[in-house]
Amino acid sequence: MLKRRVEELRRIIEYHNYRYYVLDSPEISDGEYDSLMRELMELEKKHPELITPDSPTQRVGAKPLDTFPPMAHRLPLLSIDNAMNKHELEEFHDRVAKWLVKKDICYCCEPKFDGLAVEIIYENGIFSRGGTRGDGTTGEDVSQNLKTIKTVPLRLLGKEIPGLLEVRGEVVMYKDEFKRLNESRALSGEPLFANPRNAAAGSLRQLDPSITAERSLVFFAYAISEPLALGMEKQSQVLDMLFSLGFKVNPERKVCKGIREVMDFVEYMHEKRDALPYEIDGVVIKVDSLSDQEILGNKARSPRWCVAYKFPPDQATTMLRDIILQVGRTGAITPVAVLEPVRLAGVTISRATLHNEDEIRKKDIRIGDLVLVQRAGDVIPEVVMPVKSRRSGNESIFNMPVTCPVCNSKLVKDGALWRCINMSCPAIIKESIYHFASKDAMDIDGLGRRTISQMVDRLNIKHVSDLYRLTKDDLRELEGFKDRSIENLITSIERSKDVGLDRFIYALGIQHVGQVAARDIAKKFSTLERFLEAGFDDLRDIRGIGEEVAGSIISFLNNKENRKVIEDLVCLGVRVRPVEEKAGGRRPFEGKKVCFTGMLENMPRSRARAKVTEMGGEVVSSVSRNLDLLVVGKNPGSKYDKALSLGVTIIDERTFIEMLEADQ
Numbered sequence: 234m235l236k237r238r239v240e241e242l243r244r245i246i247e248y249h250n251y252r253y254y255v256l257d258s259p260e261i262s263d264g265e266y267d268s269l270m271r272e273l274m275e276l277e278k279k280h281p282e283l284i285t286p287d288s289p290t291q292r293v294g295a296k297p298l299d300t301f302p303p304m305a306h307r308l309p310l311l312s313i314d315n316a317m318n319k320h321e322l323e324e325f326h327d328r329v330a331k332w333l334v335k336k337d338i339c340y341c342c343e344p345k346f347d348g349l350a351v352e353i354i355y356e357n358g359i360f361s362r363g364g365t366r367g368d369g370t371t372g373e374d375v376s377q378n379l380k381t382i383k384t385v386p387l388r389l390l391g392k393e394i395p396g397l398l399e400v401r402g403e404v405v406m407y408k409d410e411f412k413r414l415n416e417s418r419a420l421s422g423e424p425l426f427a428n429p430r431n432a433a434a435g436s437l438r439q440l441d442p443s444i445t446a447e448r449s450l451v452f453f454a455y456a457i458s459e460p461l462a463l464g465m466e467k468q469s470q471v472l473d474m475l476f477s478l479g480f481k482v483n484p485e486r487k488v489c490k491g492i493r494e495v496m497d498f499v500e501y502m503h504e505k506r507d508a509l510p511y512e513i514d515g516v517v518i519k520v521d522s523l524s525d526q527e528i529l530g531n532k533a534r535s536p537r538w539c540v541a542y543k544f545p546p547d548q549a550t551t552m553l554r555d556i557i558l559q560v561g562r563t564g565a566i567t568p569v570a571v572l573e574p575v576r577l578a579g580v581t582i583s584r585a586t587l588h589n590e591d592e593i594r595k596k597d598i599r600i601g602d603l604v605l606v607q608r609a610g611d612v613i614p615e616v617v618m619p620v621k622s623r624r625s626g627n628e629s630i631f632n633m634p635v636t637c638p639v640c641n642s643k644l645v646k647d648g649a650l651w652r653c654i655n656m657s658c659p660a661i662i663k664e665s666i667y668h669f670a671s672k673d674a675m676d677i678d679g680l681g682r683r684t685i686s687q688m689v690d691r692l693n694i695k696h697v698s699d700l701y702r703l704t705k706d707d708l709r710e711l712e713g714f715k716d717r718s719i720e721n722l723i724t725s726i727e728r729s730k731d732v733g734l735d736r737f738i739y740a741l742g743i744q745h746v747g748q749v750a751a752r753d754i755a756k757k758f759s760t761l762e763r764f765l766e767a768g769f770d771d772l773r774d775i776r777g778i779g780e781e782v783a784g785s786i787i788s789f790l791n792n793k794e795n796r797k798v799i800e801d802l803v804c805l806g807v808r809v810r811p812v813e814e815k816a817g818g819r820r821p822f823e824g825k826k827v828c829f830t831g832m833l834e835n836m837p838r839s840r841a842r843a844k845v846t847e848m849g850g851e852v853v854s855s856v857s858r859n860l861d862l863l864v865v866g867k868n869p870g871s872k873y874d875k876a877l878s879l880g881v882t883i884i885d886e887r888t889f890i891e892m893l894e895a896d897q
């Protein structure tokens with residue numbers, strides 16, 4: 234009886250984990266999830282004999298290790314040859330075509346993750362162990378840490394599960410999580426990670442799994458060892474199978490016929506690159522047919538059936554003219570490089586971050602140096618290193634000033650950072666207002682840095698709440714403000730008074746609380762009143778909120794001046810909208826175009842169509858390039874061939890039913 238409940242709880246919890254982390258489509262609130270988890274933990278505590286390694290409670294809580302044991306890969310994890318331009322891609326295709334003695338070749342194209350390759354082994358559907366790629370033959374056994382990653386299934390879904398499954402894929406850190414992590418490291422003076430890949434690697438290679446657990450890593454599966462032995466015929470089918478086993482699989486993938494279609498996909502991904510939540514550095518192009526892959530075989534280190542098209546790096550060299558100091562809204566002082574303007578990834582830049590004093594010293598960057606600058610994804614441009622061979626001897630070493638460049642008060646060293654701790658420093662006030670008014674916060678249109686600067690200097694604005702006290706006469710004092718612009722600004726300030734709780738929390742500018750955390754917090758507390766009453770433990774209960782963040786929120790809320798500002802905002806008419814409950818029902822086909830072909834054996838076509846519509850999808854009757862999914866029944870028609878040639882994702886009836894049922 235008890236055993237049955239424990240097992241039931243495990244399945245329910247893993248199912249909701251899957252909805253939340255793999256499908257990005259949760260069905261229950263965090264609170265409901267937590268209470269299921271608590272019930273399971275209590276039962277397991279009372280009856281430890283019922284604990285199994287695949288229980289969701291076992292994701293966290295393992296003891297820190299001294300070192301990682303080595304993990305030998307049964308079959309090597311090969312690397313991939315690069316193609317740096319279109320010509321090299323054509324050469325790859327020519328080699329493949331010659332070897333296979335045919336012209337028409339289908340390629341499965343997938344974004345190339347810029348993360349950390351790992352292999353995870355499942356025995357009879359249960360997570361057994363997993364390790365990093367290492368040198369391809371032997372990596373490090375990081376099983377404990379991999380188990381903390383919510384997109385790593387502890388038990389595979391579905392009925393047909395192979396006895397042994399070696400899954401390969403990539404552990405990545407999403408860009409917003411990377412930003413959040415670095416922001417909080419900057420504030421506590423810890424060294425910053427250079428990019429999301431280093432952050433993912435640093436987080437996965439933690440001896441203490443509880444640190445990994447706090448880092449919100451994501452695992453994407455893209456391959457299995459020996460797919461032919463499991464009856465697979467195509468790489469694209471392998472991806473579908475991995476998805477139906479419960480793995481997160483990149484939806485950005487396409488089967489392309491011929492190299493021209495591959496090139497179109499490469500260009501499409503290049504354009505989409507910045508909009509993706511994770512970093513990619515190219516596109517991996519794999520011969521889709523697994524038997525053709527077998528014929529092509531491997532070279533010493535890389536397969537002949539696969540190539541990685543690498544995007545050109547967003548780097549450039551230019552002259553470092555000066556180093557100036559910027560005061561952030563938390564008082565943190567950031568040295569900023571003033572550059573000879575240079576084109577980088579389609580825009581001209583004249584500023585780049587130097588992170589902090591230690592970085593400048595470590596990299597030995599001097600004023601007057603020729604420097605290498607780079608921009609990765611949507612991260613701000615940074616100085617990578619000086620080109621020392623080009624020094625003339627006239628470069629000068631940068632010395633960190635001891636006083637704030639704005640208010641002149643003495644700077645205080647805080648870890649690797651220098652900080653201005655004068656809370657009435659005009660720079661800090663201006664930056665807090667700028668953040669408050671920004672697009673993702675209160676979205677006050679027309680309130681830019683220049684206007685804010687004048688408001689603080691001339692109108693004696695001290696707090697964000699003062700914005701709502703401004704009159705037309707006040708604005709007349711500001712340079713460049715006339716009837717029309719005054720009217721516009723007053724209207725946008727007025728309009729910003731109606732704001733959702735998530736944006737409002739973000740706007741407050743609490744240390745460590747970025748947009749993602751603000752959204753999670755808003756979801757948990759629903760209303761401003763409840764948020765203001767938040768306790769440390771309530772905050773810690775939120776997934777992704779660690780001790781440091783919770784502590785920062787509590788000290789913000791305990792500060793009398795902050796409470797007064799929030800009270801004033803409300804008195805001045807800011808209405809903080811409670812978080813609306815999401816409309817019920819699960820929507821795995823949300824926004825997707827779905828088409829059917831052939832006879833379904835388990836349900837009438839009409840019912841299948843109704844299900845898709847009910848779950849957010851659109852049923853269409855013909856196959857085109859923008860079709861998302863073709864469901865294939867028995868004796869499919871020409872739609873099947875067309876979908877194949879267009880590279881549309883194709884699933885069989887069983888997978889379709891699993892998608893529906895995953896939803897019961």
Ligand code: IVH
Binds near residue numbers: 343345350
């Ligand atoms: S397939 C032999 N697919 O790229 C081919 N690899 O430079 C097996 N990588 O270490 C790998 N995204 O970690 C494959 N969609 C993708 C990938 C991918 C990134 C990594 C992989 C490998 C590296 C090679």
